[in-house]
Amino acid sequence: QASDKNLLKAHLKLALYYQYKQPPDMSEAINYYKKAAAAADKDTKLKITILLARLYADIADDQGNSEQVFKWYSKAAELGDTESQLKTANAYLNGVGTELSYEKAMEWFKHAADQGETKSMTMLGYIYANGIGVDINFEEAIRWYKYAAERGNDEAAWNLGNMYLTGNGVKQDDKEAKVWFDRAQILRQRNDIETYRNKNKQ
Numbered sequence: 001q002a003s004d005k006n007l008l009k010a011h012l013k014l015a016l017y018y019q020y021k022q023p024p025d026m027s028e029a030i031n032y033y034k035k036a037a038a039a040a041d042k043d044t045k046l047k048i049t050i051l052l053a054r055l056y057a058d059i060a061d062d063q064g065n066s067e068q069v070f071k072w073y074s075k076a077a078e079l080g081d082t083e084s085q086l087k088t089a090n091a092y093l094n095g096v097g098t099e100l101s102y103e104k105a106m107e108w109f110k111h112a113a114d115q116g117e118t119k120s121m122t123m124l125g126y127i128y129a130n131g132i133g134v135d136i137n138f139e140e141a142i143r144w145y146k147y148a149a150e151r152g153n154d155e156a157a158w159n160l161g162n163m164y165l166t167g168n169g170v171k172q173d174d175k176e177a178k179v180w181f182d183r184a185q186i187l188r189q190r191n192d193i194e195t196y197r198n199k200n201k202q
Helices: 008-020 026-039 042-063 066-078 082-094 102-114 118-130 138-150 154-166 174-201
Strands: none
Touching (some): 008 026, 102 118, 138 174
């Protein structure tokens, strides 16, 4: 009855009930999450939209719903969630759940990177270094790799080390390569510790 009156908390309670009852009823859970998203303010709508995207991702393999996964992650991306922006960019980059579009992939990678999301920075470096949908631009590749590495991304630091080791796009420099390889190792250890701590918190 509360849900019929469009009360947000009632929509969420029913969504959770259908999601976790045995056996679960994902169709009804999704239905009430959608109602909750429509009734929510901007901040709460973002959280619900992310939850919906993850819920679709969990059932995508069974239902072949990659389009729905993309739909909800792109909604969360438009609301400003950086992880969803990264997922939306990857969907466009690989043509999963939507059309293949390097231009739109770059757009969403840059949206996330501008908010400090380092995986997107690293992807931009990789795209420029390898000419994926754009002309090869080693200066841009190095710029994005450095942004990401300086903000803690070990993959970006490792990629920089490889560029200096091989002289791919830069002057070959073993010492500079070692600097970035060492940084990558330190960052990887730090990130592994952080991941372990986060799992234990959960």
